[in-house]
Amino acid sequence: MPTPPRALTVAGSDSGGGAGIQADLKTMLALGTHGMSVLTAVTAQNSLGVQGAWELPAEAVRAQFRSVVDDIGVQAVKTGMLSSAALVETVAALLADLDVPVVIDPVGVSKHGDPLLAESALDAVRTKLLPTATVATPNLDEVAQLTGVHVREEADLRRAAAAVLDHGPRWALVKGGHLTADTAAGEAVDLLTDGREEHWLRAPRHDNRHTHGTGCTLASAIAAQLAKGDTVPQAAAAAKEYVTGAIAAGFRLGAGIGPVDHGWRLRG
Numbered sequence: 001m002p003t004p005p006r007a008l009t010v011a012g013s014d015s016g017g018g019a020g021i022q023a024d025l026k027t028m029l030a031l032g033t034h035g036m037s038v039l040t041a042v043t044a045q046n047s048l049g050v051q052g053a054w055e056l057p058a059e060a061v062r063a064q065f066r067s068v069v070d071d072i073g074v075q076a077v078k079t080g081m082l083s084s085a086a087l088v089e090t091v092a093a094l095l096a097d098l099d100v101p102v103v104i105d106p107v108g109v110s111k112h113g114d115p116l117l118a119e120s121a122l123d124a125v126r127t128k129l130l131p132t133a134t135v136a137t138p139n140l141d142e143v144a145q146l147t148g149v150h151v152r153e154e155a156d157l158r159r160a161a162a163a164v165l166d167h168g169p170r171w172a173l174v175k176g177g178h179l180t181a182d183t184a185a186g187e188a189v190d191l192l193t194d195g196r197e198e199h200w201l202r203a204p205r206h207d208n209r210h211t212h213g214t215g216c217t218l219a220s221a222i223a224a225q226l227a228k229g230d231t232v233p234q235a236a237a238a239a240k241e242y243v244t245g246a247i248a249a250g251f252r253l254g255a256g257i258g259p260v261d262h263g264w265r266l267r268g
């Protein structure tokens with residue numbers, strides 16, 4: 001059997017299986033890669049929100065990373081929930097020595113508004129983590145938190161992406177998922193740019209409330225595509241198509257916001 005491309009996620013666990021490490025590994029499998037994980041934190045989480053979160057020691061994060069990278073090897077990395085300044089700095093130092101594409105999803109709060117990153121970690125995200133990124137994928141709240149730019153309509157995405165690029169990632173993919181239906185005219189629009197090229201990623205907006213895990217899914221899909229050898233624009237286009245299908249097929253689970261369907265392509 002040929003060895004599949006290998007992708008690594010450095011993120012938190014979502015016990016409900018819709019976001020975090022669980023979303024990342026499912027996405028990596030769905031896109032034909034071997035997914036591996038470095039766990040940063042454990043959350044007690046379901047369709048109603050986050051009921052508890054426990055961070056792992058930096059030493060445990062470093063040890064997982066070394067185990068995977070030194071023996072198995074990785075062809076792309078994605079990061080998600082990093083919880084604290086100490087873990088942001090630990091992960092940034094590990095990534096700085098790794099010569100493969102890195103997708104940084106600067107996760108700040110959950111869909112329900114629960115904090116997944118300490119405010120005291122924002123500076124380390126700006127100065128240490130973002131410079132390691134091949135692609136950074138903030139949502140609009142994360143852009144505002146990290147750069148002070150508030151996006152109210154599609155035209156603002158350009159200014160937001162430029163402000164993200166100022167922190168050093170090679171590409172910025174600013175997600176317009178949180179633009180309201182009236183400002184985005186029925187589309188879910190994201191902007192990918194490296195400051196020279198611009199790629200507008202457009203897809204139909206699905207009126208489905210079961211969207212838990214969209215951000216994690218998009219970022220890990222990009223990492224999977226990069227592990228397979230795509231360029232960044234190719235990876236982003238393929239990831240957008242995958243997440244759009246997963247949102248369209250999102251399903252009810254529990255009493256609140258259900259997950260996107262990572263297996264939508266399997267179900268025909």
Ligand SMILES: Nc1ncnc2c1ncn2[C@@H]1O[C@H](COP(=O)(O)OP(=O)(O)OP(=O)(O)O)[C@@H](O)[C@H]1O
Nearest residue numbers: 111139175177178188189204205206213214215218
């Ligand atoms: N209702 C929707 N229909 C179609 N695509 C969507 C919808 N909502 C978000 N998207 C797309 O999903 C991807 C993730 O964007 P989003 O802004 O939701 O990320 P996020 O905020 O990190 O996720 P979350 O809100 O789950 O934390 C983007 O490509 C975005 O355009």
Ligand SMILES: Cc1ncc(COP(=O)(O)O)c(N)n1
Nearest residue numbers: 012019020110213214215216
């Ligand atoms: C452990 C963990 N990591 C990340 C997210 C954000 O999820 P998303 O932005 O994909 O909805 C989450 N809810 N839980």
